[in-house]
Amino acid sequence: MRLPEHGLAEAVALAAALPDLEVVGSEIVRLPKPHAGHLFGTGKMEELGARLQELEIELVLVDGPVTPVQQRNLEKEWKVKLLDRTGLILEIFADRARTREGVLQVELAALSYQRTRLVRAWTHLERQRGGLGFVGGPGETQIEADRRAIDEQMVRIRRQLAKVVKTRELHRASRRKVPFPIVALVGYTNAGKSTLFNKVTGADVLAKDMLFATLDPTMRGVTLPSGRKVILSDTVGFISELPHQLVAAFRATLEEVLEADLILHVRDISHPQSDAQAADVEDILDKLKVDDDVPFIEVWNKLDLLSEENHAATALQAERRDDVCAISALTGEGFEALLLEIEQRLGEERLNEELHLPFADGRRHAWLHAENVVRDEAQSKEGWVLQVEWTASQKGRFNAL
Template sequence: MRALVLHPEIKSDRDRRLAEHALGEAVSLALALPDLEVVGAEIVRLPTVHPGKLFGSGKLQELKERIEALEVGLVLIDGPVSPVQQRNLEKEWGVKLLDRTGLILEIFADRARTREGVLQVELAALSYQRTRLVRAWTHLERQRGGLGFVGGPGETQIEADRRAIDEAVTRIRRQLSRVVKTRELHRAARKKVPFPVVALVGYTNAGKSTLFNRMTGAEVLAKDMLFATLDPTMRGVALPSGRKVILSDTVGFISDLPTQLVAAFRATLEEVLEADLILHVRDISHPETAEQARDVAAILAELGVRDSVPQIEVWNKLDLVEGEARVALEGQAARSDDIFAISALTGEGVEALLAAISAALEEEKFPRDLHLPFAEGRKRAWLHEQGVVESETEDESGHRLSLRWTARQEKRFRDL
């Protein structure tokens, strides 16, 4: 199907990202969906959002002429589109339309392979579909399903749809609870074996799967494509010290990740919540790598990842950076204990990263007595969160704590 990608840039609500980069990401998303041919992409600057049709009448006509000239069958809008706007635009242009959330759900539906992944996608898609029904018209021109927003003709009454969706959600949650119990049993079994879990996280297309393959010798799908990995993959890895760890590759994060997916994939990302060490893999060659890193940090916080879990930042795709920029990045990484510049593709820097993983998991702990005034409640809470407090007493001036911690934890405490 021939597709046109539109990125609306609203003058009153411009975010920190350049519209050109946002459009490029939207095109990459579209290309991640099979059987789609992207024949056009453009930024549409909007003074204001039209509540009924998103665009003003002049822009509507201009886009309609472009759609007809390119013989487009699907328009992808990189942003939120209300059910009313979607209905009106589809009637106006005579094409099918997907917003950003719908497109990401389509990709996830196409990529899910494990039983849990498929169920999580179905649950997310149904949640999305139900919000469209609640705010849509009494009758829908076409029924939108979790695994086929792009197609599927048919007319269904809203109440019947809503009831059918609720029944499907109940059924899927029941099936998911069984899958989650199985995962919990596997995780409990792993805890009996003293193998720490190292989780790879990062923005989609940062190169996590390439690094996973490099470290484990596995053959996980690794392509220059958004959401190439959807289901978590786990493998055992022997570190240079001889210690064995479990390495977990996870789904890539993305800006404006649909809230349905953040909730639905929480179970899939449980390996991150249980991790002993997190490797935050960044595409350091990307022009918006800093913004991507902030998005990843925000999603990790939303998932409830504890501050106590140590993190190493992996600046990947160093092979794509040249000249003075590369020298500067390598120098900056060399000055930090928690940053490693590598190329997962060529293997450069991976040995040093493996050694750092060994060191992070095998840091020596030493005792320390500390006195905190009552006013230092935040620091005291942080120490308890870290699990480093062995005993505690209280006197008239504050708390006396006996600690056992690592040099890394002491440094972080000093920086609070």
């Protein structure tokens, strides 16, 4: 079970991830029952309003869902801008997106969210305010016009995204021809994936003690101790209660995980809510429909932050499990064992080759398809031209037929 204190700490860390934002205070407000129109009861709303005015607060963040009506009423009452958890995460994603696809996905998710913020208002209220320039209007006609404009914009962005995704699919298809397995790093945001990625690859990905430091997937080649080459992919960090708009919009970004030959689930083992965070990651992987057959290693990171006693106990616990490696991405502790485990989990190296089989060789042709090693097939005058991806042992069995 998530403790409110840890939820609040995460919310503060989320706020700190936005540039030029100073967090001047935070507190847990217990609500027996959320008020339909104002979220808080009248007394609590007035009390908070007085404190906000005294501190000259301009932005209030609520770590949870706030309905469009509640947002409008609280902004009017407190004379501040208000963002709920979804709005805040969208703001961070908008600030972090770097690739064309990332930017388009954020815009699409923001528009989807913005569409739900259009509130009917029977009086001439000021135009609604929210993250990413969310707008509403006074009166049904204005709302309908805004909704239509948003829908048209979403259609345009989806078309642009389709082109970008098609281009990336071509890149991925060309990468498939390179016989390097893909190892994807996944994990809760701020678990240390980018630090591990940098340490292993020698890359310089933004690695800060900050939520959502990495947004766009980054890929680099890595040579394992045996000399075998693999591609390591760093992905966006997962988070509890990830807005559903973002699960859908960022599915394409996380497709690198669906393509992976091995998944490394990086956990901040020093975090008091490490188990709950791991459950959130596994839940999102389920939603992404990641194949259960893909090998999976849990990487217990941040050993360096544990006390001497906990460090020893955690390392011993990891040793007793064959699906866990305990490391410190910062100091490099446990790296050697992790790289060996990666090597072992990937199994035999796969080779890409072109075969020419005469039409008379139907038995061997059928064997290749039964082994599921044929990636492409064409016909010449003499027979089949096959692009196969197989292991050395499969090649040996084929030659023996």
